[in-house]
Amino acid sequence: MTDRDKYYNKAKQEEYRxxxxxxxxxxxxxxxxxxSGDTVVDLGAAPGGWLQVAAEAVGEGGTVVGxxxxxxxxxxxxxVETIRGDMTDEETNSRLRTAIGGDADxxxxxxxxxxxxxxxLDHARxxxxxxxxxxxxxxxxxxxxDFVAKVFDGPDLDALRDDVDEEFQYVREVRPDASRQxxxxxxxxxxxxxxxPVAVGDEVEVDVVDVGSEGDGxxxxxxxxxxxxxxxxxxxxxxxVTDVKPRFGFAEIVD
Numbered sequence: 388m389t390d391r392d393k394y395y396n397k398a399k400q401e402e403y404r405x406x407x408x409x410x411x412x413x414x415x416x417x418x419x420x421x422x423s424g425d426t427v428v429d430l431g432a433a434p435g436g437w438l439q440v441a442a443e444a445v446g447e448g449g450t451v452v453g454x455x456x457x458x459x460x461x462x463x464x465x466x467v468e469t470i471r472g473d474m475t476d477e478e479t480n481s482r483l484r485t486a487i488g489g490d491a492d493x494x495x496x497x498x499x500x501x502x503x504x505x506x507x508l509d510h511a512r513x514x515x516x517x518x519x520x521x522x523x524x525x526x527x528x529x530x531x532x533d534f535v536a537k538v539f540d541g542p543d544l545d546a547l548r549d550d551v552d553e554e555f556q557y558v559r560e561v562r563p564d565a566s567r568q569x570x571x572x573x574x575x576x577x578x579x580x581x582x583x584p585v586a587v588g589d590e591v592e593v594d595v596v597d598v599g600s601e602g603d604g605x606x607x608x609x610x611x612x613x614x615x616x617x618x619x620x621x622x623x624x625x626x627x628v629t630d631v632k633p634r635f636g637f638a639e640i641v642d
Contacts, residue, residue: 394406394409394565397409398436403436403439403440404434404435404436404439405434405435405436405437406436406565407436407437407497407565408436408437408439408440409563409565410497410563410565410566410574411436411437411440411441411495411497412440412565413563413564413565414535414561414563414574414576415440415444417561417563417576418533418535418559418561418576418578420444420493420495420533420535420576421441421444421445421493422444422445422492423444423445423446423448423449424445424446424448424449425444425445425449425450425492425493426445426449426450426451426452426487426488426489426490426491426492426493427441427445427449427450427451427452427491427492427493427494427495428451428452428453428454428483428487428491428493428494428495428523428524428527429441429451429452429453429454429495429496429497430454430455430474430494430495430496430498430520430523431454431455431474431496431497431498431499431516431520432453432454432455432459432469432497433453433455433457433458433459434457434459434460435453435459435460435462435469437453437495437497438451438453438459438462438464438467438469439462439464441493441495442462442464442466442467445466446466447465447466449466450466450468450486450487450488451464451466451467451468452467452468452469452470452483452486452487453467453468453469453470454469454470454471454472454474454479454483455469455470455471456471456472456473457471458471459471468486470482470483470486474519474520474523475519475522475523480523480526483527484527487527489529490527490528490529490532491524491527491528491529491532492528492529492531492532492533493528493532493533493534493535494520494523494524494527494528494532494533494534494535495534495535495536496516496517496520496535496536496537497537498516498517498520498536498537499513499516499537499539499572500512500513500515500516506541506571507541509539510539510540510541510542510543510571511541511543513537513538513539513572514538514539514541514543514544514547516536516538517536517537517538517547517575518547518550520534520536521534521536521547521550521551521554524536524577524580525554525580528580529580530580530581530582530633530634531579531580531633531634532579532580533555533576533577533578533579533580534551534555534575534576534577534580535574535575535576535577536574536575537572537573537574538572538573538574538575539571539572539573540571540572540573541571547575548560548575551575551577552577554577554580554581555577555578555579555580555581556578556579556581556632556633557577557578557579558575558576558577558578559575559576560573560574560575560576561573561574561576562574579632579633580633581631581632581633582611582633583608583611583631583633583636584608584609584611585608585611585613585628585631585636586628586631587628587629587630587631588627588628589627589628590625590626590627590628590641591608591625591626591628591638592623592624592625592626593606593607593608593613593615593623593624593625593626593638594606594607594621594622594623595615595618595619595620595621595622595623595624596620597620598619598620599614601614602616603615603616603617603618604616604617604618604619604620604622604624606618606624606626606638611635611636612634612635612636613626613628613635613636613637613638614635614636614637614638615637615638615639615640616637616639617640618640624640624641625640625641626638626639626640626641627639627641
């Protein structure tokens with residue numbers, strides 16, 4: 388039995404709408420995408436296999452919203468809502484914002500272009516779709532959120548990965564076992580959305596407004612927290628940023 392038959396039959400037996408459901412399961416196992424209660428956005432969600440997997444992972448306390456130009460048959464899950472529309476359209480984006488009720492924890496995209504059989508064209512179109520999904524993700528994701536997008540391997544991949552890497556703690560390429568062996572598809576998995584107004588190496592002047600539990604001074608840059616060892620509340624110091632996490636960072640005093 389081929390891998391294609393294996394996952395196709397398994398999807399039928401386990402009542403998933405598509406064999407690609409196992410790709411998302413394997414991505415979650417590899418990268419730890421979902422937690423109970425998460426808010427998840429699925430771009431290009433038809434026919435709904437990824438919606439099923441995400442809904443199982445986030446549980447009854449979570450929210451999963453799928454967007455697609457095609458109609459998605461309703462799913463028997465209170466966590467799932469679907470929107471028919473173009474994800475880049477302002478009206479669709481507004482409906483999506485309303486549906487998730489705030490920021491998203493995870494944005495995933497399994498979108499692929501209509502295949503022409505011309506490798507360079509199909510690759511370029513897949514990168515274009517991944518960039519569109521990336522734009523939606525940076526708009527919707529909360530600090531620390533994760534992003535996944537399918538793309539076909541090729542010469543434009545490195546530039547896309549570099550752009551994604553600037554917005555997240557790290558990015559990796561994952562090829563799930565459920566993907567067909569002959570396929571050039573892979574998934575960019577980006578972890579830890581960073582929304583900090585500073586980057587490593589930046590030098591800024593800050594006011595120390597508090598002292599943390601570990602004894603480090605606490606400074607704010609546009610509501611973003613920087614921990615500065617060796618400072619006291621009330622000091623104004625010039626610091627160099629040494630590390631940036633999704634919700635806080637570290638800095639050292641500039642001599």
